[in-house]
Amino acid sequence: MLRNYLKIALRTLWKSKGYTTINVAGLAVAFSVCTFLFMTIYRQLTFDSFHADGDRIFQTYYFANSPDKASRSGIMPLPLGPALKASFPELEGVTRVRVGTKSLVAYKDKYFDKHIALTDPDFLRIFSFPLIKGNRQQALQNLSGIVMTESMARTIFGKQDPMGKQIQLGQPGHQKNYLVTGIMADLPDNSSIHCDALIRVESTDNYRQDMKNWDGNSYTVYLKTPATIDQATLENRLRSFAKNHFARTIADLKKEGAKPDERGDLFAIRLQKLKNVHFDREIMSGKGAPVALVYALGGLAVFILLIACINFINLTIARSFTRARELGVRKSLGALRHQLFIQIWGEALVVCLTGFLLGTVLAYSLMTSFNAFFDARLDLSHLLKPGFIGLMLVIFLVVSLLAGGYPAWRMTTLKAVDVLKGKISIKRPGLLRNSLIITQFTISCLLICCALVATRQIDFLRERPLGFSSEQVISIPVGNRTNGRMMLQRFRDQFKQDPAVVSITGSSVNLGRGKDRVTSRSMTGMDYKGKNIQTDWLLVDYDYVKTLHIKLLAGREFDPTYATDSINRVVITESMAKEMGVSNPVGLFFGSDTSGTRSQIIGMVADFHLYAPTDKPAPVTMHLSHHEPINYLFVRVNTPNPTAAMTKLQNYWQKVAPQAEFMASFLDENVDAWFQNEQMMSRLFSIASGIAIFLSCLGLFAVALLAIEQRTKEIGIRKVMGASAASIVVLLSRDFVKLVLIALAIALPLAWFGMQQWLNNYPYRVSISVGAFALVAVGAILVALVTVSYQTIKAALMNPAKSLKTE
Template identity: 65%
Template sequence: MRRSPPRWAEQLLIWLHPSETLEEVQGDLDELYTYWYRRAGEPQASLRYVLNVISAVPPFVRRRHSQSSEYPQPSSLHPSMLSNYLKIALRTLWRSKGHVAINVIGLAVAFCICTFLFLTSYLQLTFDSFHTDGDRIFQTYYFSNDPEKPSKSGTMPLALLPALKTDFPELEAGAQIVQGRKSLVEYKGVYFDKLITLTDPDFLTMFSFPMLKGSRTRALHDLSSIVISDDMAKAVFGTDDPMGKTLLVGSNGDQKQYIVTGVMATPPYNSSIQFDALVRVENVPNYQARKQNWYDNSHRVFLKLPAQINQATFEARLKAFTKKYLGQNLDNLKKKGAKPDSQGDLFTIRLQKLADVHFDREIDGRGAPIAMIYVLLGISFFILLIACINFINLSIARSFMRAREVGVRKSLGALKTQLFVQIWSESTLICLVGFGIGLLLAYWFLPAFNASFQARLELHYLFQPGFIVLIVGVFLLVTLLAGGYPAWQMAAFKPVEVLKGKISLKRPGFLRNSLIVTQFSLSTLLACATIIALQQVDFLREQPLGFQKEQVISIPVGNQANGRQVLQRMRNILATDPTVVAVTGTDINLGRGKDRVSSRSSVGFTFKGREISSDLLLVDYDYFKTLNIKLLAGRDFNPTYAADSVNRVVVTASMAKLLGEKNPVGMFYRDDADTSGAQTQIIGVVPDFHLYSLADQAKPITIHISHAEPIRYIFVRVSPQSLASSMDRMKQVWKDIAPQSEFMGTFLDENVDAWYQSEEMMSRVFSLASSIAILLSCIGLFAVALIVIEQRTKEIGIRKVMGASIPGIIVVLSRDFVKLVLIALAIAIPLAWFGMDKWLSGYAYRIDINPWVFVIVGLSAFLIAIATVSFHSIKAALVNPVKSLRSE
């Protein structure tokens, strides 16, 4: 027969619930007394237990239902209450140091990685965003709907801007930007390599680079004026005032004098337009003649539209302008059978927003594709999401260990909101500590990250208003998502069910399953992307380039020496050196050397009614010998033939095919529009080779020699036996013949590898992200396995008593997780294949995705998941069934 509650218990419960009748609290009282009586064995022990519980509960909790003035209800956000929450949270967390450490480490690593990726994305997405009225500034570009392939080009003729200003006087501003290699700047006998940009006076008023000294409207009023950057002013003049000082710009014998009329702030990293100094565009060589040529494309043009004219309206007006000045291009396309595009254009001038310039590689061939930036943001979001998932799973796992504590607190008068705030404060503390440690890790590892990924991140970007808002928002979101859900779930426990032991998560919930599937889907996707990216980089490196890159040293001449003189001196010195096979010169480097310069020259003309376009390469004698390129027909350039340096060329096989001649050696050709009679003769044909990265299709090449054009790079082929000492030998020779110029020699195979830095960077980012994601996912799976097995302890004991084997129990405990991992693989693998196939489509030379990549990654993810779950499964299966049953 059930024993009725004693008088002291009735009075206690009435005191805790003064607004309720004895009948209203009778059920709770009965359940509580029965539970305590069974646990303690006698009423006196039960009383001591109750008193101990009550003494551990804050006084305001015992008065939660009181509405009288004697017991006023305090606010849960009162300062004293918040202090109490904090103290209890610190004590609770200290008792669970292992749980806290796992959460803090996971969040800290996630915050650190996300800080790096967020900063990288932030810098990219804010390119050119600092210009006032940037939404009204546009770059012009040509659109050509060629039958073979539609194309865009951002290089414009010098004739364009004057004509635009004449035909459209309403234009608010326009500036041409001619930006080439660095030039030699001399001041008082000291030389500096600086990037001199040629532009128009409107540049100073159109763009918002801060003007530190001088007037925006007058600084470029004269052809001899020069506006320098703040960094250049410090480098050249030190602490002296640069205004009015004279600088000499150009190589020896070809220098021009400029007077400093202004100082601008150095362009920030996130600016598409970079410069050390600005001079007038009229200083371009042969400016007056080139100004009349509509087909001499050499620079970029930026326009600022009036506020009342939008982009679409102005582009529509540019169609008639294009037909007026560039009608020949339209006629040539019609002859080729070109059809108008969806906007009705064959060939026209269009506008590109300033904000899009940095991300469009098709127009200018520079910048970062915006898809890559979104990938970085997505990866950072995924890593943060996985960390939050782990936090939730571990918090839920721990919530069942604290369920009885919560039940007793609620039975003794604690409000649901008070419990929520108490538990959420614990989660907030963990997030705050993890966030702080994550920022410290970011500070410590920032130099290593910058070095590994060629980044220019600085932590002071974190203190910009926009980024502060982002950081606070992310922190609040993580705290609310990762800490709020477990706190809400624990606060919602029903005290009677908790104390009767009815709280359980034996059935896998939708949320838990979704979290596991999400974690392993992201991890698998990143792992697949990493392997495919690495395979593509290796494929590009192993592809034949058409020349022998090994054993060739590439030396940039720089601006402080005459390339032709240096080349001749090197030939004289190395002529008797048995370790040197050949020496030559060129104006275009192969790969990317220490000077980081990449340039491209092209030539276009009409031949027999067909548009011909090819890369143009300036070389010196022995170029083909140095690179071990064999002739297919004809002969090499020869110094005994004077005409070789005037109007004779060697072409690649694809160029010969483009000209439509089976045997082009000896043939003459010229532009159909050129009536001067000047013709070019082909003296030789060589196999196709790559001047540029294999990310692009190899174009036909026209190779020529000209004694009037500068040599910018020297190539030296050395014998295989002398590789170890050859670089030191070149350094010594360089010091003797060009002591004023820095030696920046590199091996050509190193330069070629540098072509694929962006691909390597992406693969390294994927590798780092996938490693972190897999690690965090395993921690999350570890937590979920802990939840399930803790809840199935009694079931495991019963199964063992009924004769189940240890392997059988392990299978039972693991099969639900196996299903979830298989679902994750089924989701991730098609997404990985689709995404990477899309990425590979941007390469002219690409791999075919091997299905074995997905098999290996899937099997690895499967085994890792099984190993993670098996740790708990084996441990639970080995426990004595008597202990398992007693634990319930």
């Protein structure tokens, strides 16, 4: 019996090769796109999900209900971890983590740049990263112990056993010896923590002094609760802890007129579950993935699958009516409803399975291109994970039941007598077919509108002044193979007479995202007249303001002719002055931390975006130092050929520091990389809208072809009665245009509302243009007309004699 069903299905599909090809092509494209989207969603939703007892692991964060707005930050002070452990001994573990720039690792005569995380022994007790060698309880007990990843051990030691071997960390002359006490598996790509090795935080310079500073924030703090304590209970107990350790901050908030939030807190230390940390961009300082983007990806996948299913349903129902007599005869000969259902659904299942397999092959072949275009970091191994395979099988079954099951059920409900008498036909469009076409074009127009608004917002953000000039500025990460201060001075000496080089400066932090993809942030609390102000603490060198064309509003920038500039002198931004409540802060003093050190302001500059260009600029305090490391050089050039200037810098770099990789980039490129998430969203919506329009037009073309085939005799009669070809084209096209107009009436308001909510996340945003939506409407109508025009014109020009002979 099944063999006969399969034969009939294959013969029927082969007989209608055109419609079968349309269905298979539409489903293959839909399944391919959805494979990419669901793999991306699967990767995002499984972030940090591999840790044992992950529901009991939390990251701490600040909450402050300031008068202007509530704020949250996951960057914590160094002494918080030990204080939590002392106050809550029942916790199963507390660990601090800091992963900054790459450190120089030396072994014998070999040097490597690696990310070294500063942490505590509890790290390996809280997180279940597999430890291949060593004892999890003892690996980080020694201050000179280091636990490295398997790939780092292989890079440094090759096939040798790394356990017990000694390496050095730090710049030559300031190196410290570390003993390898453990080897852990490489950290998964979907981990919020990324590093090559772990060392104790106590081994850093000035640790004892920094342990007294509750104003400097540079660490993330994780804790693991016992099974008997839930999140709400611990957060409630943390209120008294916060009052004891952050009394001054709470007092400052009260002076500013801050009011408690709905939970009764002015200031609090709260907990975020580890599984949610990746999506909490506020406590991750903008590094996490926006959860809205994940939801958008899921919506796109569902929309594209829905459009493909609509095509399938429309064509299957339409073609099933052309086989009505066959089904009527089979019913009259005794065929049961379930037998007819299996036959029709079996044909749909064959088409779905073919489309699914082709889509999988297409996704497999395009995986590399997709990763490169979206920086998606998808792994082919995800395709073979049981969870993902199960997800895709469920999707396949749902699609096959939805796309093939409904038409099969619909046809089995027809009465054999009505079918054989010819009372069943689709000469008049039904409500279902029209509704499905409207749904298709509603989704397509919705996606196009979203893509247009997202693109305009990105262009707006790019064109907005950043507070500094990125044109013809070259950013050079120094790395760990050379001394940043030495390189800065060498560059100044070498190019001071070069007319193409305007100025050179250095800093501890890059602007934008350079080729090293490293972002570090240091914040501190400044005390001014009893008010504690949180500010970004930025190390700069001479000519920083000049090189980046930052506007100087008052005072001066750092000048080498003033020897005292490197001793407690700072330059602040306008936002910092507003936080202090003064219009001209030059000459004023304030305390920089709890040690009582006082700094004097020598200049004020306009606000500039140091980290997130999508947010308002935060207060920044710039200081000068002759001993803190310079991590980045900035070179402003003035030449019609900036690439040649880059080559000149590279040649000199390779001459004086051949051991260090030259990873320079233009600051324009760095700034563009800031908009990676927005660019990804724009690209996804653009590609998805293009695919949606393609699939919608594919379905519309096939439905129009079927509808015109069934009205062939009517068209012939109209031509014999004197109807012109133009009037017939209008007659055949207007029904489809009406459906597109209804789709636009639904899609445009939805798009306006949805994108308005998305734009509200940005303090700087565009207004939604009526003209852009009008352009979408005109474009949709034209696309629909072009799609059906070939068939309508062909039918209108057909010889009436042939039309009237059509059965």
